[in-house]
Amino acid sequence: MIEPLHLGLIGWPLGHSLSPQLHAAALHGCSLRGEYRLYPIPPAPEENGAIQELLLKVRRGDLHGLNVTIPHKQAVIPLLDELTPVAQAVGAVNTIYFRDGRLVGDNTDAPGFLADLERWLASIRQATLPADQEQQLPFSYALVLGAGGAARAVVYALAQSDWQVYLAARRLEEAGDLAISVQRSTFSDQQSSIEDQQSKILVLPLESASLASLLDKLNSTPLLIVNTTPAGMVPNVESSPWPAEVSLPRNTAVYDLVYNPPETTLVRTARTAGLPATTGLGMLIEQAALSFECWTGLSAPREAMWQAAGRMSNG
Ligand code: NAP
Numbered sequence: 001m002i003e004p005l006h007l008g009l010i011g012w013p014l015g016h017s018l019s020p021q022l023h024a025a026a027l028h029g030c031s032l033r034g035e036y037r038l039y040p041i042p043p044a045p046e047e048n049g050a051i052q053e054l055l056l057k058v059r060r061g062d063l064h065g066l067n068v069t070i071p072h073k074q075a076v077i078p079l080l081d082e083l084t085p086v087a088q089a090v091g092a093v094n095t096i097y098f099r100d101g102r103l104v105g106d107n108t109d110a111p112g113f114l115a116d117l118e119r120w121l122a123s124i125r126q127a128t129l130p131a132d133q134e135q136q137l138p139f140s141y142a143l144v145l146g147a148g149g150a151a152r153a154v155v156y157a158l159a160q161s162d163w164q165v166y167l168a169a170r171r172l173e174e175a176g177d178l179a180i181s182v183q184r185s186t187f188s189d190q191q192s193s194i195e196d197q198q199s200k201i202l203v204l205p206l207e208s209a210s211l212a213s214l215l216d217k218l219n220s221t222p223l224l225i226v227n228t229t230p231a232g233m234v235p236n237v238e239s240s241p242w243p244a245e246v247s248l249p250r251n252t253a254v255y256d257l258v259y260n261p262p263e264t265t266l267v268r269t270a271r272t273a274g275l276p277a278t279t280g281l282g283m284l285i286e287q288a289a290l291s292f293e294c295w296t297g298l299s300a301p302r303e304a305m306w307q308a309a310g311r312m313s314n315g
Helices: 019-029 045-060 085-090 109-126 149-160 172-187 194-200 208-218 265-272 281-296 302-308
Strands: 005-011 034-040 065-068 095-099 102-106 141-145 164-169 201-205 223-227 252-256
Touching: 005 019, 005 045, 005 281, 019 034, 019 281, 019 302, 045 065, 045 095, 045 102, 065 281, 085 102, 085 109, 085 149, 085 172, 095 281, 109 149, 109 252, 109 281, 141 149, 141 208, 149 164, 149 172, 164 172, 164 194, 164 208, 172 194, 172 201, 201 208, 252 265, 281 302
Parallel strands: 005 034, 005 065, 141 164, 141 223, 164 201, 223 252
Antiparallel strands: 065 095, 095 102
8 A cells, every 4th residue: 555645534614523533543543654634625616626636636646535525525426437336326425536547436424324323223232221121122213304415324324224214304305305316226226116115215394293293103113313414513502403392202212413512412312311322423433434444445443533533422
């Protein structure tokens, strides 16, 4: 492998990004020399040139890998030579590398979310649970809150793993479009009937009456609630995507993609009710680890990356 490695992140704003710390820990843990730089590029169309310049550096081998975050995850797609099947299905790129003469866009958010979710669910299973709660595992029903970019990765990952997904959003049209596009990419190569496909992702409004009615219908079926909205994120730490007037049911686990603050209002509400809950710090670390593995071909030192993140979450 060529050293030193030059890696970086394109996005805006990038002031609070943890990625440099995570990748510095990964490089150090693998005894590699290198750097991970932030490239703050605002969303204005005239800044496309700045992104193209960075991509040219990847083609030339001056840069060995890039991450992409909001607001450029979709905008970079036309500038690349090919997408991996996951990036294609999710419709967003967060990892770029040059391979076999082609500039490739990948997406590690979806597998990163799934890997961390499985790690976390396994840790819940291993924890000492009262006998009456043991039957609540495993989960196979998920209620996803929000239908933006992160939701695409989450819903795709869950659908691929055969979860029954309920997708709740303020704008039903956005949720409907997401459900259709994920269903197309998930089931296009599978032998499943139209009825099966349609029932795997169901959309509903993100408001009290609809959520209460869904919970009523599920009748204590174990349910994973995944927040993919930015509600509760710094600086709006008091806000929550979950309506205060709807109680979280007993057999529920909560996964909040927001990881700043270390305990969101939603996570605190769930924990106060005695429910397992975690933030998305583990997803952040896992997607970074998978990007690092794409660029280096080495196994990422996850423990060192967790330490670098300061164990901001106890999930
Ligand atoms: P996005 O594309 O802007 O989508 C946000 C979605 O949330 C939209 O559906 C939006 O609905 C909805 N929403 C916003 N505020 C809401 C509120 N107060 N109540 C209900 N719905 C609300 O953003 P994104 O890229 O998906 O990112 C969402 C969050 O996930 C961010 O906090 C981001 O930091 C986090 N994230 C974490 C990781 C990780 O590794 N842990 C990875 C990716 C993203 P409207 O269209 O109605 O506004």
